Amino acid sequence: MSGTVVVGLDVGGTSTRALAVTLDGERLGTGRAGGGNPTSHGATRAAGELRIALGQALAGVDPARVRAGAIGLAGAGRLLADPAGRAAFDDAWRAAGLRCPYAVYGDALVAYASGTASPAGTVLVAGTGAIAAQVRELRLDRVADGHGWLLGDTGSGFWLGHQAVRRLLAALDAGTDPDNLGRLVLAELAGSAEVATRPRDTVDALIQTVTRRPPVELARLAPLVVDAAIAGDPTGTALIAEAGAHLAATASRIRPAGDATPLVLGGGLLTGDTPLATVV
Known part of the structure; x- marks a missing residue:
């Protein structure tokens, strides 16, 4: 598992940030793109920003090493309830070369977990x-x-x-x-x-x-x-x-x-x- 990489994304209304990190906490790459909240920008545009941020974060990383991902997103429930929106995010995930599963969490829970x-x-x-x-x-x-x-x-x-x-x-x-x-x-x-x-x-x-x-x-x-x-x-x-x-x-x-x-x-x-x- 020493070569295992995980990816995390913070998707907001004005910016989308991505981080690739090993299980030991070594930062391998970061990415930043425009707002990726599908509620504010629509699923297609949001997925495009997701792909840009992922591409930057994985620029020096073999996608095959990535075993899991987590996306913190405002309005996560709305995305999960929208088949077309989820499909757009799935497509962006695969376009980045990722074949591992990812989970979507509300941004409030992600913010909480980062603080305590x-x-x-x-x-x-x-x-x-x-x-x-x-x-x-x-x-x-x-x-x-x-x-x-x-x-x-x-x-x-x-x-x-x-x-x-x-x-x-x-x-x-x-x-x-x-x-x-x-x-x-x-x-x-x-x-x-x-x-x-x-x-x-x-x-x-x-x-x-x-x-x-x-x-x-x-x-x-x-x-x-x-x-x-x-x-x-x-x-x-x-x-x-x-x-x-x-x-x-x-x-x-x-x-x-x-x-x-x-x-x-x-x-x-x-x-x-x-x-x-x-x-x-």
């Missing part, structure tokens, strides 16, 4: 989306949010980006100059922080830019909100505080008061040194 070996506890994830879950015997028990960008994911990266754009549009509607965060968002979306002589022209251009893209891409604006909050921007600070309150409320739905089991934080907005992690 305790069989019971709670995980709170905030990345592109947001979800909280109670874990029992290393299985998800009660779950809160994780409803996707249209119906939930409050406090997530998508939520931050969406709210930042809404604040900017409100300022333009009111005829007030955008604040620092607003100008950062305007520059990112429109290519310039300048407001047209007729502000409504800028509003219309922003709406067209946003609606031409997949909605989940608003999550790419979250770092602007984080940076603005760090710089002391009032709107950025307020949005981070609101996001923190939403995430705390989500966790409280499934974590009893006084629960002494581990609470694991996951997702890019909560695992780094970010103001949102501090608030939560």
